[in-house]
Amino acid sequence: MKGTYLGEFQEIVLLAILILDDNAYGVTIQEEIKNELSRNISRGALHTALTRLEEKGFIKSEVGGATKERGGRSKRMYAVTNLGKDALKEARQLREQLWQKVPEWAVNISYAI
Amino acid sequence: MQQAIRPPKLITKLFQWFCEDEYYDELQGDLEETYCENVNTLGIRAANKNYIKEVLLMLRPSVIKKIKTQITYSNNSDMIKNYLKIGIRNILSQKLYSFINVFGLAVGMTATILIVIYVQDEMSYDKYHEKSDRIYRVSRQWLNDSGESSLHVGTVAAPFGPLLENDFEGVIENAVRFSSGEAPLMVGGDKQFEEARYFWAEADIFDIFTWKMVAGDPKAALVEPNTIVLTQSTAEKYFGNEEALNKTITFKNFGIEVEMKITGIVEDTPANSHFQFDMLASFITLENFMGRENMMKDWGGNNYSTFLLFPEGFNLGEFETKIPDFIDKHLEMRQSGELASKTNKLHFMPLTDIHLYSHLDSEIEANGNITYVYTYTIIALFILVIACINFMNLSTARSVKRSKEVGIRKVMGAFRSSLINQFLTESILVAMFASIVALGFVILILPWFNHFVDKELVLFGSNPSFLITLIIGIVFSVGLLAGSYPAFYLSSFQPASVLKGAHKSINSKFNLRSALVVFQFFISICLIVGVGIIGDQMDYMKTKDLGFKKDNMIVLPVSDQMFSNYKSIKERLDQQPGIEDVMLSSRVPSGRLLDSQGGSAEVDGEMKNITFRIADVHTGFAYLEALKIKFLAGRNFDSNLASDSSEAFILNKAAIERLGWSSAEMAIGKKFNYGRRKGQVIGVVDDFHFESLHQKIAPMVFLITGGRSRNIVVKVKEGYEEATMAYLKEQWTFLRPGFPFDFFTISERFDQQYESDEKLGKLVQYFSMLAIFVAILGLFGLSSFSIEQRLKEIGVRKVMGASIKSIVLLLIKNFASLVSIALLFAIPVTYYGMNTWLEGFSYAGSIQPWPFVFGGLFALIFAIITVSYETLKAAYSNPVDSLKSE
Numbered sequence: 001m002k003g004t005y006l007g008e009f010q011e012i013v014l015l016a017i018l019i020l021d022d023n024a025y026g027v028t029i030q031e032e033i034k035n036e037l038s039r040n041i042s043r044g045a046l047h048t049a050l051t052r053l054e055e056k057g058f059i060k061s062e063v064g065g066a067t068k069e070r071g072g073r074s075k076r077m078y079a080v081t082n083l084g085k086d087a088l089k090e091a092r093q094l095r096e097q098l099w100q101k102v103p104e105w106a107v108n109i110s111y112a113i
Numbered sequence: 114m115q116q117a118i119r120p121p122k123l124i125t126k127l128f129q130w131f132c133e134d135e136y137y138d139e140l141q142g143d144l145e146e147t148y149c150e151n152v153n154t155l156g157i158r159a160a161n162k163n164y165i166k167e168v169l170l171m172l173r174p175s176v177i178k179k180i181k182t183q184i185t186y187s188n189n190s191d192m193i194k195n196y197l198k199i200g201i202r203n204i205l206s207q208k209l210y211s212f213i214n215v216f217g218l219a220v221g222m223t224a225t226i227l228i229v230i231y232v233q234d235e236m237s238y239d240k241y242h243e244k245s246d247r248i249y250r251v252s253r254q255w256l257n258d259s260g261e262s263s264l265h266v267g268t269v270a271a272p273f274g275p276l277l278e279n280d281f282e283g284v285i286e287n288a289v290r291f292s293s294g295e296a297p298l299m300v301g302g303d304k305q306f307e308e309a310r311y312f313w314a315e316a317d318i319f320d321i322f323t324w325k326m327v328a329g330d331p332k333a334a335l336v337e338p339n340t341i342v343l344t345q346s347t348a349e350k351y352f353g354n355e356e357a358l359n360k361t362i363t364f365k366n367f368g369i370e371v372e373m374k375i376t377g378i379v380e381d382t383p384a385n386s387h388f389q390f391d392m393l394a395s396f397i398t399l400e401n402f403m404g405r406e407n408m409m410k411d412w413g414g415n416n417y418s419t420f421l422l423f424p425e426g427f428n429l430g431e432f433e434t435k436i437p438d439f440i441d442k443h444l445e446m447r448q449s450g451e452l453a454s455k456t457n458k459l460h461f462m463p464l465t466d467i468h469l470y471s472h473l474d475s476e477i478e479a480n481g482n483i484t485y486v487y488t489y490t491i492i493a494l495f496i497l498v499i500a501c502i503n504f505m506n507l508s509t510a511r512s513v514k515r516s517k518e519v520g521i522r523k524v525m526g527a528f529r530s531s532l533i534n535q536f537l538t539e540s541i542l543v544a545m546f547a548s549i550v551a552l553g554f555v556i557l558i559l560p561w562f563n564h565f566v567d568k569e570l571v572l573f574g575s576n577p578s579f580l581i582t583l584i585i586g587i588v589f590s591v592g593l594l595a596g597s598y599p600a601f602y603l604s605s606f607q608p609a610s611v612l613k614g615a616h617k618s619i620n621s622k623f624n625l626r627s628a629l630v631v632f633q634f635f636i637s638i639c640l641i642v643g644v645g646i647i648g649d650q651m652d653y654m655k656t657k658d659l660g661f662k663k664d665n666m667i668v669l670p671v672s673d674q675m676f677s678n679y680k681s682i683k684e685r686l687d688q689q690p691g692i693e694d695v696m697l698s699s700r701v702p703s704g705r706l707l708d709s710q711g712g713s714a715e716v717d718g719e720m721k722n723i724t725f726r727i728a729d730v731h732t733g734f735a736y737l738e739a740l741k742i743k744f745l746a747g748r749n750f751d752s753n754l755a756s757d758s759s760e761a762f763i764l765n766k767a768a769i770e771r772l773g774w775s776s777a778e779m780a781i782g783k784k785f786n787y788g789r790r791k792g793q794v795i796g797v798v799d800d801f802h803f804e805s806l807h808q809k810i811a812p813m814v815f816l817i818t819g820g821r822s823r824n825i826v827v828k829v830k831e832g833y834e835e836a837t838m839a840y841l842k843e844q845w846t847f848l849r850p851g852f853p854f855d856f857f858t859i860s861e862r863f864d865q866q867y868e869s870d871e872k873l874g875k876l877v878q879y880f881s882m883l884a885i886f887v888a889i890l891g892l893f894g895l896s897s898f899s900i901e902q903r904l905k906e907i908g909v910r911k912v913m914g915a916s917i918k919s920i921v922l923l924l925i926k927n928f929a930s931l932v933s934i935a936l937l938f939a940i941p942v943t944y945y946g947m948n949t950w951l952e953g954f955s956y957a958g959s960i961q962p963w964p965f966v967f968g969g970l971f972a973l974i975f976a977i978i979t980v981s982y983e984t985l986k987a988a989y990s991n992p993v994d995s996l997k998s999e
Contacts, residue, residue, distance in 0.1 A: 026143030027150075042170035043143055047136065051175045066142070069149040071119065073142030 006058075006091050012037065013049050014058060014088055017078050025064065025075040050078065058084030118157070120148045120164045128168045133178045140171070192531060196538035203539055204546075210511060211543065213894040214504050217887045218547035221500030222587060223554040224883060227562055228493035229583060230570050235481050237385045238468035242323040244422060247286075248464040249429070251277070251419040252473055255726065256456045263726035264707070265460075266415050267473040268292075271408040272443065273459070274315075274419040280439055284432055287422040289315040290396060293477065299392070301351035301362035307853060308347075310391040313399040321422045328358045329377030335395040342377035347391040364394070369402065384569055387468040388418075388477035412444060418477055421461065429461065474705055485873060492880045495636045497587075499884055502629045503891030504595040508540060509626060510898040512599040519603050520611035532604035540596025544588045552584075565872070627931055630895065633888040634935035634976070635942075638968050640881030642943040645964025647874040650951060653958035654867055660801025661702065661740040665829045666859040668701050669841065675825075675848055682848065689840055691833025696733025699822040702740070702803045703862035706730070706811055710788035714772050720784065725771055727764075728811050729787065730803075731818035737763065737798060739828040745777035747796030750817055758817040760792025766800045768812035787814055802956070805866035809955040885972065889979050892928065896980040900924060900987045908992035920988040925980055932976045936969040943968075 006014070016032040017024040026043055033039055053059045064077040080088075119125075128144075129137060144167055151160035204211045239245055251273060254265040271290065278288035296309040318324075319331035326334070327345060334342050341362060348357035357375050364371045373394060382389040400408060423429070437454035444453035462471055469483040522532060555572060563570055573580060675682060679697070686695045700706060706728035713720045730736075734752040737744075745766060750757045762785045766777065774780045777797035785794050800810045829837045842854045900907075907920055944960060951957040 026139065027146045030143075030147070043140065043147070043167050044171040044173050044176055047140060047171070048173055048175040063139075067146070069146045070142035071145045073138045073145065075142060076139040 200539040219550035221497035222551035249461040258724035291418040297366035314393040334377035341373040523608040536600035541592030544592035637885040638939035642968035691837035693828040697822040699731040712787035715784035763796040904995040908995035
């Protein structure tokens with residue numbers, strides 16, 4: 001199911017939106033990712049991810065308020081849809097399922113003696 | 114309130130330009146918000162840097178604008194496709210109309226393209242020299258005492274070049290002289306040729322002229338005596354593929370034989386040079402032959418083409434004002450005590466003007482003629498205009514038929530602009546087809562045209578971009594011009610009234626279309642009448658009584674050895690049964706009279722200096738008799754009188770009149786001195802045309818040659834021509850070994866003088882035929898349309914009892930009157946124009962009425978024949994057919 005596949009970056013973006021709750025728009029998402037993961041992402045890259053997510057129906061957006069710093073331009077506020085939440089949960093579940101199958105010794109870091 | 118800090122405007126603009134509008138607001142807002150924060154935390158520089166980076170990273174498919182058409186649907190490209198499709202369908206459905214248009218226009222364009230190629234070539238002469246704008250040629254003019262020009266030559270005496278360079282140091286940068294002698298015999302390798310394009314040239318020549326040297330040093334090539342530079346093809350002619358540089362080639366002339374070292378090979382002179390050479394030998398060699406001192410004193414031997422190179426920013430006018438002083442300084446005062454500058458003038462002509470504007474006596478090569486360039490251009494434009502008029506007329510005539518189409522289109526919702534586009538597309542399409550056909554025509558005709566104008570023109574030659582632009586320009590301007598009337602006029606129709614049929618005919622008494630037809634025929638008639646008058650003048654020149662018999666006179670070249678044993682040669686030739694007479698002569702009829710000397714004559718009992726130029730002909734005893742020249746008084750030279758060869762003069766009537774002797778009889782026995790000879794006048798001959806009819810009959814004096822005249826004239830008996838020619842050829846190959854047998858007959862040469870006039874006549878003839886053909890083509894199309902429009906009227910007339918004759922007359926009357934109006938305009942214009950042309954001849958026939966009558970009738974008859982086909986068809990048609998509908 002290629003259409004509903006959730007890429008790693010897209011997953012991060014979705015999570016960031018959830019964390020930000022009702023203050024999720026371009027700048028805050030960018031900052032959140034930077035703060036939490038120390039990953040510098042460009043606004044352009046974020047835009048691509050957001051468009052994809054919206055196309056898939058994982059997020060929805062609406063035009064929000066404008067501030068002076070923005071040169072009077074309005075924000076686009078993002079929120080995760082139920083479909084998006086499902087996708088997140090499914091991704092997490094899949095991952096945990098896999099984790100459980102991994103033998104404990106396999107992840108023990110071994111040192112060459 | 115503090116102004117919010119904004120990111121760099123230019124970057125923002127860029128972003129706005131490539132960003133999809135839908136996202137721009139939010140994205141830019143986000144970017145600016147980040148920017149503001151960055152300014153506060155990191156400072157403005159880092160913020161700017163970051164901003165630029167962010168914007169550049171926005172260059173991704175999800176952000177960049179989608180191509181417009183995908184967003185807002187536009188039908189432009191579909192409409193253009195539609196215009197083209199409808200246009201092509203219209204062209205195909207109206208085959209006759211399209212043929213007339215395309216063919217007519219193609220003919221016009223062909224003429225234009227040919228002439229443009231020709232004119233481009235004529236204008237390009239000598240421009241390839243890098244310093245061409247600073248190079249001037251010196252020419253010398255003599256004035257007689259009344260200030261009239263008696264002679265103007267393009268070559269000047271040897272001292273002028275060096276003296277000018279010396280006296281005007283700083284004003285003149287450089288000066289060079291060329292001289293072309295009689296063609297010497299050159300022997301190189303195992304070959305020998307007579308080189309007509311052999312020049313002596315000074316060492317600086319390559320500094321002034323841009324002739325590219327392929328081998329050798331241009332600075333040193335012509336410095337030493339006995340050195341020579343060859344063109345590539347000449348070198349090949351003698352030495353094949355071998356390296357010619359540093360080989361020797363032998364010069365044989367004037368009984369001199371010199372070995373010359375080849376010190377340079379230059380590229381062949383471009384065809385667009387006012388003169389071309391095959392060999393350039395160092396001038397110093399010539400100076401050694403003749404003695405430099407002698408040369409610098411010889412003001413009479415005006416054989417040297419002299420060119421001056423001026424420095425940048427020169428002032429020619431100021432330089433010219435100093436020339437009279439220069440002349441007085443160097444030229445001796447005349448016997449009468451007058452300053453030399455009064456009768457001697459120097460002229461300076463830009464190098465690049467020589468080809469088209471210089472028509473002096475003794476040019477290096479015959480030049481082109483600017484009036485011919487103008488004439489050709491005007492005629493070509495005329496044909497193009499006639500073809501354009503056809504196009505416009507037919508489009509407008511047809512437009513009536515298309516008014517219904519316009520109405521329907523409008524009803525269906527067509528904008529006016531799209532109708533305009535439709536019509537313009539159609540006419541541009543036609544013009545485009547025509548240009549393609551025209552290019553085909555040009556390719557076909559060019560070889561013939563080249564032969565005709567004696568050039569090697571190619572379609573896209575030196576400056577192809579100009580021609581291409583011109584063709585595209587013609588296509589669009591003709592297309593727009595011809596298409597504009599239907600485009601703007603038809604598209605303005607009100608659909609309701611058009612569909613009701615109110616616009617059926619636009620038949621006012623006088624309209625643009627009739628005016629244009631008048632104009633077409635005006636031009637055609639002018640050309641036809643012009644051809645007639647040119648033909649008349651040609652006949653006049655060829656048949657005019659020249660005052661002497663030019664038949665059976667053969668002129669042969671003389672070599673040095675032949676002078677020494679001329680007597681025995683003459684005796685041998687005289688015994689030949691086919692030869693009537695043999696004589697030496699300095700000049701023969703059909704050439705120019707370029708030699709003259711000063712003299713004096715006995716007028717009113719005292720010797721007076723001759724104040725005008727009397728041209729001389731040094732000749733043999735039998736000359737005047739062989740030419741059957743009429744004597745007015747006195748006698749011919751007598752070989753039995755020893756004194757005749759040193760003190761007898763025969764003058765022509767023009768000379769007598771200028772001298773002021775009241776009659777020919779009075780002149781006999783008068784004392785006469787000419788050059789170094791003293792003697793008396795023994796005879797007077799009637800005026801005859803020694804030179805071409807372009808020239809006025811000049812005052813002339815005949816005297817017995819001293820024996821070194823350059824031509825041998827042989828008078829052949831009638832009926833013996835062939836045998837005698839064979840004999841002469843055999844003799845000459847024996848007498849001048851190595852030289853080709855080179856002869857001409859006087860009557861041939863006389864006709865050759867009118868070659869360029871004849872060519873003009875021919876070209877005008879061809880072009881005028883084209884013009885009238887195109888005009889008639891147009892008339893045919895126009896008449897068929899206008900008659901078609903009047904079919905109903907004809908039907909009604911027939912029903913009412915009109916006879917076929919009256920209907921035919923009614924229809925033809927209209928067109929015939931247009932042609933008659935054209936004729937009325939054409940008569941005075943042609944008369945005036947051709948009169949101006951005839952003034953260029955000193956002897957011209959008068960303008961006869963017949964060319965006008967013929968031209969007018971020709972146009973009228975052809976117009977009527979053209980129109981009558983459609984007319985008769987209409988007149989004989991059954992009225993039922995035209996009246997049953999509607």
